[in-house]
Amino acid sequence: MLNNELPVTRDTLLNEVAARRHQGYRFVTVTCVDLGDRFDILYHFDKDYVLYNLRLSLGRTENLPSISSIFFAAVLVENELKDLFGIPVTDLAIDYGGRFLLSEGSPVAPQRKPDAPPAQPAQTKDGAVK
Amino acid sequence: MSKRTIIPFGPQHPVLPEPIQLRLVMEEERVVEALPAVGYIHRGLEKLVEKKDYNQCVFLAERVCGICSFLHSVTYCQGLEEIMSVTIPDRARFLRLIWGEVHRVHSHLLWLGLLADSFGFENVFMHAWRCREMVLDLLERTAGHRVMLGVSCVGGVRRDISDEGLADILRTVDALQKEFDEFVPVVLNDYSIKQRTVGVGKLTKEQAAELGAVGPVARASGIARDFRETGYAAYGEVGFKIVTETAGDCYARMKVRCGEMYECLNMVRRAVAAMPAGAINVPVKGNPTGEVVARLEQPRGEVIYYLKGNGAKNLERMRIRTPTFANLAPLLAMLPGCELADVPVIVLSIDPCISCTER
Amino acid sequence: MSASSKSPWIVHYNCNSCNGCDIEFVACLTPMYDVERFGILHVGNPKHADILVVTGSVNHRDVRVLRNVYAQMPEPKVVVALGVCTSSGGIFADCYNIFGDVSKVIPVDVYVPACPPRPEAMIDGIVQALGILERKRAGEVMPSAAKPVLTLRPTAAAEAAPAAAQAAEQGNA
Amino acid sequence: MIKRVFSNLFGSPATRLYPFTRREPFAGSRGQLKNDIAKCIFCGQCQRRCPADAIVVGKKPDKSWAFDRYRCIVCGYCVEVCPVKCLSMDPKHGD
Incomplete structure (x- = not known):
């Protein structure tokens, strides 16, 4: 349990993120923890050296709405989630199609725990950036 | 509308010490849009925490990046100390500060050399790296290695600096100050350097705040934000001054880093003077349980470690957000509108560390 | 000695390294170690180079780039692998995105161990590479380096x- | 700056003339791992602690201590945990 933590759901996530933006918070990063049956996705925001965290519990096959329309800087880290955990992130501002950090020959969704069969992330054949 | 061309910049490029590819959409000589293609150094070391125990991972964290190596391991150790409620001895906090600040000087000198190299100013490159060797020799004398210090451990530090060692540090710091006094004003007032950097790669304060810029990039745009202000390690006792600029261009970033080099030397002096005696580490028992976000100011900006332990000797999850990762989005905002020849200068002005970024 | 081993040109490719070896290699070019004394020149274009210096283990995206850089170099060519990551993967050997050590992709002539090697060790490695370059020029077939x-x-x-x-x-x- | 120009032109060179003159390694510097095999008890502590798996200790009856310096990351952790202090870091950098 982190300090300043607020649980959110997929429906309230975008509203809460937008609220942080209006309060003058700076986007820091997104952390994903694979709990085995669900993902814990933590959104970290910072204001005056104090972190504010949103915790989203996501089912293994659920889509994740992108916050890149609110904080553009999140686009890189959301692509990373898509690559490493195979989480389908919707409405990304720049979509690398699962080829942000990984390439052909790399394992698919390597940080996802193996107990559940991994979902196929969307892939383009040539690995090109769309 | 004139014809658009896409120029791939990197991964193997004479001025880039590290592989990153930027796809530059050009309209004649002007950059319209830039897209980074990373992944050339992605190793996947976050996953390794599941195979190595938390003490071994100190060395793993150190090898996230070969430039700010010591500060990575300190962040990791601070995080674990917070989870396990360990209070480290005062002397260890001061030693961490001294090594950390000496590291910052070496990192900034390295960056100054590479920036000068990117616009073809070989003299500055050679001279900055010559001064940097003084710092590396100092690190080797005090910590045992030039780059990977390997002195941090959970619960303190693994090596003490003797009184002769401290005197040696002061001598080196004085020698460095003399060198800086000589060449930093020359670098900052040079006509050709100003031609290449003033007004190039502008980032406004609003953009910097919006895109989450950290470290010298944010401070050069007028955001007085430095995590050392919170007083972790011994920064609270030693105190320091934030260096800021408002112009937000490459020249301002250069000025910020040059100012920080002086500030680092002053902090090392004050820390050596106030150095407490006593133990350098405390034994740590048990395994970490719980989660924590550890933060620290590196030469390139604020680094974030998310650590989660579940009572086993291996951590469950380690996630690293490095400063360059945060500064990539601001870089993409700086590039459009600049000329092709300025691209290397702008890229190097954020002090990119790609191996940090991709881990 | 032929002209090219009196003045070998070096191209450097950073595969997957943490920058430690990289930066130490660049430090060899600077006044304190100054390998230009030996006529060594660091070039950006592999087509001009005699020696390829590789740092870091290879990941899946680098394989093609490294093969490409190697193929563009004219014969005879020598590969120097700096750091333990190039020879075994070092601490990163178990990472999921590591394709393997450099010898899986291109033949390596000299390994320089340590993490990162000191500039002195790097100079030793490059001097050793010069001898191999000379023998390759004479038509000798050199075996890959042993570990x-x-x-x-x-x-x-x-x-x-x-x-x-x-x-x-x-x-x- | 003029002073620096003159000292660069006429002063002694900054370069260390390696390999013609070798500088003395600094005491306490971590160069390469050495094992005083006469003292070694083959306990396997170093193997368990090594972050890079560079050491393999053969147990009884076929006692051996195998060290792969092409894996070693020169961290010195094994030296620290060795119960009989037979491991040491030689400040010299290899051969």
């Missing part, structure tokens, strides 16, 4: 001989 494992056994004269044999065997494997 012998040092095996020590309890001090007994009888056991010393098999230990040496085993070390040689592991080196060839």
Whole structure:
């Protein structure tokens, strides 16, 4: 349990993120923890050296709405989630199609725990950036 | 509308010490849009925490990046100390500060050399790296290695600096100050350097705040934000001054880093003077349980470690957000509108560390 | 000695390294170590180079780039691998995105161990590479570099001989 | 700056003339791992602690200590945990 933590759901996530933006918070990063049956996705925001965290519990096959329309800087880290955990992130501002950090020959969704069969992330054949 | 061309910049490029590819959409000589293609150094070391125990991972964290190596391991150790409620001895906090600040000087000198190299100013490159060797020799004398210090451990530090060692540090710091006094004003007032950097790669304060810029990039745009202000390690006792600029261009970033080099030397002096005696580490028992976000100011900006332990000797999850990762989005905002020849200068002005970024 | 081994040109490619070896290699070019004394020049274009310096283990995206850089170099060419990541993966050997050590992709002539090697060790490695370059130029076929494992056994004269044999065997494997 | 120009032109060179003159390694510097095999008890502590798996200790009856310096990351952790202090870091950098 982190300090300043607020649980959110997929429906309230975008509203809460937008609220942080209006309060003058700076986007820091997104952390994903694979709990085995669900993902814990933590959104970290910072204001005056104090972190504010949103915790989203996501089912293994659920889509994740992108916050890149609110904080553009999140686009890189959301692509990373898509690559490493195979989480389908919707409405990304720049979509690398699962080829942000990984390439052909790399394992698919390597940080996802193996107990559940991994979902196929969307892939383009040539690995090109769309 | 004139014809658009896409120029791939990197991964193997004479001025880039590290592989990153930027796809530059050009309209004649002007950059319209830039897209980074990373992944050339992605190793996947976050996953390794599941195979190595938390003490071994100190060395793993150190090898996230070969430039700010010591500060990575300190962040990791601070995080674990917070989870396990360990209070480290005062002397260890001061030693961490001294090594950390000496590291910052070496990192900034390295960056100054590479920036000068990117616009073809070989003299500055050679001279900055010559001064940097003084710092590396100092690190080797005090910590045992030039780059990977390997002195941090959970619960303190693994090596003490003797009184002769401290005197040696002061001598080196004085020698460095003399060198800086000589060449930093020359670098900052040079006509050709100003031609290449003033007004190039502008980032406004609003953009910097919006895109989450950290470290010298944010401070050069007028955001007085430095995590050392919170007083972790011994920064609270030693105190320091934030260096800021408002112009937000490459020249301002250069000025910020040059100012920080002086500030680092002053902090090392004050820390050596106030150095407490006593133990350098405390034994740590048990395994970490719980989660924590550890933060620290590196030469390139604020680094974030998310650590989660579940009572086993291996951590469950380690996630690293490095400063360059945060500064990539601001870089993409700086590039459009600049000329092709300025691209290397702008890229190097954020002090990119790609191996940090991709881990 | 021919002209190219009196003045070998070097191209450097950073595969997957943490920057430690990289930066130390660049430090070799700067006044304190100054490899330009030996006529060594760091060039950006592999088509001009005699020696390829590789740092870091290879990941899946680098394989193609590294092969490409190597293929563009004119014969004879020598590969120097700096740091333990190039020879075994070092601490990162178990990472999921590591394709393997450099010898899986291109033949390596000289390994320089340590993490990162000191500039002195790098100079030694490059000087060794010059000798190999010279012999390759004369038409000799050079074997790839070995990575012998040092095996020590309890001090007994009888056991010393098999230990040496085993070390040689592991080196060839 | 003029002073620096003159000292660069006429002063002694900054370069260390390696390999013609070798500088003395600094005491306490971590160069390469050495094992005083006469003292070694083959306990396997170093193997368990090594972050890079560079050491393999053969147990009884076939006692051996195998060290792969092409894996070693020169961190010195094994030296620290060795119960009989037979491991040491030689400040010299290799051969």
